[in-house]
Amino acid sequence: MTARGLRDSAMQAAATLARPVLGGLGFIVTLHRVVPEAERSPLPSNRALEVTPKDLRAMLEYVRQNGLEIVAQEAIPARLASPHGPRFVCFTFDDGYRDNATLALPIFREFGAPFTVNITNGFIAGNASVWWYWIEEILNAGKALQFSWKGTPHHFTAATTGERDRALEEIARLVRGLGAERDALLRVIGEAAGLDPCALTRKLCLTWEELRALAADPLVTIGAHTAGHHSLNRLTDEELVVEVDGARRALAAQLGREVRHFAYPFGGAKAVSEREFALVRSSGFATMLTTRPGNLTREHSAQMDRLPRLTISGNYPALKELRMAESGLAAWRERRRGRA
Ligand SMILES: [Zn+2]
Structure with a gap:
């Protein structure tokens, strides 16, 4: 066995051992884009945002084969308040890239699996820069x-x-x-x-018309991801109201329905804390997602304004990342690195 093979099987064994202790009731996955291998960014910080269609299908196959339940975001509060059923996973995509409709949706349809797309309104309107x-x-x-x-x-x-x-x-x-x-x-x-x-935004992101078509699919939940994707802790209270509550109303008006879920832009510990949590909570969202690493436990049912998520980085093999997330080792590793 090669050194890499040994490392992989040791990692798998560790994941199997850790799962019942660290894996919790389930977890929420952060993704951004689905991009064919040949079109992926060569720069690691952007490549991290991209998984290939093959990676996405492999993750959904893994989830199905291992008895995890794929839940819609709407189901999370009840699953945490009164735990039942198998360990669950919720897939979320941030920002509003067009490939979420052209490449991700057909794959989720193959599996009959729900997912969330968190929308930055300025990306859809084409007046904010990606x-x-x-x-x-x-x-x-x-x-x-x-x-x-x-x-x-x-x-x-x-x-x-x-x-x-x-x-x-x-x-x-x-x-x-x-x-x-x-x-x-x-x-x-x-x-x-x-x-x-903003020229590239209009190439990479959905239009309002495309978003409405995506939102009409029963598998898709649309969440809010602010007006302009700012670092929220750099804004004044007044600006924050526009970015969060203003954007929620504008998105709901565009879709003709309530928007009940939210994802913080750059949602790590450095970007959001108590002031941002309080303001976002006051907008009346049912669930609010950070990018702080963590698996979900019963305790999170009292923390809907700051649910943790686990990011699948496109810089590593997607399936390995997912397995680490499921077992709780990914969150443990990130917290040790001080990113929580
Ligand atoms: Zn984002």
Whole structure:
């Protein structure tokens, strides 16, 4: 057996042992995009957001073969308040990418399995930037990117994949650190690169018409994911109301039905805490999802405003990631790394 084979079987054995103790009642999976292998991003921070159609089908097959129940998000409060049935999993996709309708939906239909799509209204309207992919496009187009922000010049070389990835990470830190000023910075970058910050959004994301068609499928739950995908803790209270409650109302009006679920943008411990939880809770959502790692236990029935999720990173084999999530080892590993 190779070293890798040994490591894999040790991991599997650990997952089997951990499952009854750490696996809890079930778990919620965070996904973003379904992208064919040949079209995937070469940059790890964006590639992390992508699983292939083959990966997605393999995950659903695993879930079915191992007796997990795939539940709609709506069912989670009852499953936590009065546990019954097998361990469950709920699949969620964030942001509103078009591939959720063209590639994910047909696969979920094959399995008759429900899933949630959490929508950032500005992505659907085409007036907010999917800046992480847009900056990648800019870095791919030239050998360097330079701009000046608040009197400070920024210069990034982008000749290799490694340089582009480092540049994306540094620019992401700058962008995520801003509140309402974020869009001004994106315009500055757009002017330097000669590219409209929202042009790529309209290519990657659903239109309102496409979203309404997706929402009409009985397998699909639509959740809110704010107006403009800001780092919520960088916004004032007033801005937060617009981003969360305003967006919930606007999305409900577009769909012609109530929107009962919410996912925090960049939902880790650094992006959201008590102030954001309180405001989002006051909007009347039934379940509110973070990206804090964790499996679900009975205790979470009193924490609907901060349910944990487990992210399947496209940088690792999807099935291994799912198995780690199910067993509780993924959450344990993330907490040890201090990401909780
Ligand atoms: Zn998001």
